[in-house]
Amino acid sequence: MGRPPCCDKEGVKKGPWTPEEDIILVSYIQEHGPGNWRAVPTNTGLSRCSKSCRLRWANYLRPGIKRGNFTEQEEKMIIHLQALLGNRWAAIASYLPQRTDNDIKNYWNTYLKKRLKKLEIGTEGGSLGNNVYNSSSKPIPRGQWERRLQTDIHMAKKALSEALSPNNILSLPEENDSNLYNDIGSIKQTNTSSVCYASSADNIARLLKGWMKNPPNKASSKSNSIVSNQNSFNNLVGIESGSSEGTPSGGAKGSVDLSETFESLFGYNDSLDYSSNSEFSPSLSPEASTFFQDETKLSTSFSEIPFSLLEKWLLDDIKISCSDVTSSEDHVTLF
DNA sequence: AAAAAAAACAACCGCAACCCG
DNA sequence: ACGGGTTGCGGTTGTTTTTTT
Incomplete structure (x- = not known):
């Protein structure tokens, strides 16, 4: 060898x-x-x-790479996934298709690790996991961040469904969805x-x-x-440009941003990681359950999942939940 | 304004896994 | 099953940029 x-x-x-x-x-x-x-x-x-x-x-x-400006959502995902998977940057990156393992690794080494260290010291030996879904140093009870996360998920789904609606999709940059995922998924494909x-x-x-x-x-x-x-x-x-490169503040808000939607979506994915953990397993649609069941498979081939499957899952779910939307908080139980 | 320190970023290195004959 | 070649991954280092003194 x-x-x-x-x-x-x-x-x-x-x-x-x-x-x-x-x-x-x-x-x-x-x-x-x-x-x-x-x-x-x-x-x-x-x-x-x-x-x-x-x-x-x-x-x-490679097209479709998002650089700089890690969102809070991404940050949390990285922290959480790092806690779950360790320094398996490629696996972590597979949950954040627009980010490269190198980028995530650098971000972790230069920023997140230090921040978590500070937090850990601040909470006097509190485990890192306590802060996973809390950007402030105050640990949130699991049920609480779980609910918050699920709210985020719902918002993300809604945003995605809007983004995928014919009106909006026209305004999206051409490369945004399918090509992006094709590219990522097909790095090894020859044809x-x-x-x-x-x-x-x-x-x-x-x-x-x-x-x-x-x-x-x-x-x-x-x-x-x-x-x-x-x-x-x-x-x-069509990804938020690096106009404020390096600053880990939130990206541009306002318009429907598919990439951001997916960040949230993958945040969901993140939470679904618990599906392999019998202790905590949110209920999922059948597609999603199958989809996220095998963590190893997921980590290596997330982006190979047809986009339409994601769409289907998301939109089906949205159909159920959006009809009586008044507040996203109300829908937590739907998940 | 200059120097020093810190942070961020890009790339390399070596190992391990994978692929294929 | 084996072995050589190739690719992927993670750790690390070097360089550049930004911030602080």
Whole structure:
């Protein structure tokens, strides 16, 4: 089981990626789809090892990635999932399809871990789990945060149903739903449809645009290119852009934001993790139960679940609960 | 305004799992 | 079943950016 010496080869470039390299890589992937990373450096002429190419694609160039601005919901999910799964960042990331494992890992290491440590000290040895669903340092009784979470879920579902309604869906950026999930789910699929990568040409154009503004010979070119890069992809998929990058405050509110909806949805998913825990298992629709039953399966292939199934589950549920909506709190029991 | 410290981010490294002949 | 090649994952480090002094 020898490790390939690809990264040890001489002439293999290391360090930050340049916009040119990004363009080459994106162009190649647009044409051939992701996968067969071994062949990428050879076929593109990039002086990078296959790993580096894969990483660059997975963490930055892949469409549908949301960067910065972790929402409170996401934050809670990460904390909770970390408590449940440990440092299995890929598994955690599978619950947050728009986030990369690297991003989550960084966020955890640089921010959440410290914050939780503080909280732990503040509560004098209180377990981390106590604070999972509480952004403040006050622990909430489980029933309470459970109810709050379920309220969030309901809100998320409602928002999603609105977002999926014909009127709204037209206003959504083209890449938003299916392509996003296709992309994530099909990273390993060899015969990825070209539709999935149709965005890449646009990405390259945007990337180039940003690059022209910030020529690479400037010392700051790297970060500039990255920012423009990030923005271009974020804009592309209609995700809240990194206009306030790095600040872990809530994202833009107001308009129906599918990504946000899904955050909440996945927050639900998060709660459903308890389904594997006999102690606490919220009642679910049959689809959802099946869907979330196997945590391992879920963690590896969440995004492979057809979007329509999610839609169906959500919308069916919404039909039941929305008819007599007066307050989201009233619907807690419906879940 | 400059220097130092802290935080955030991007990428690398090595191991393990997976795939396939 | 075995072994080599490839990919994925998590830990870690280096660099850049932001904040504080």
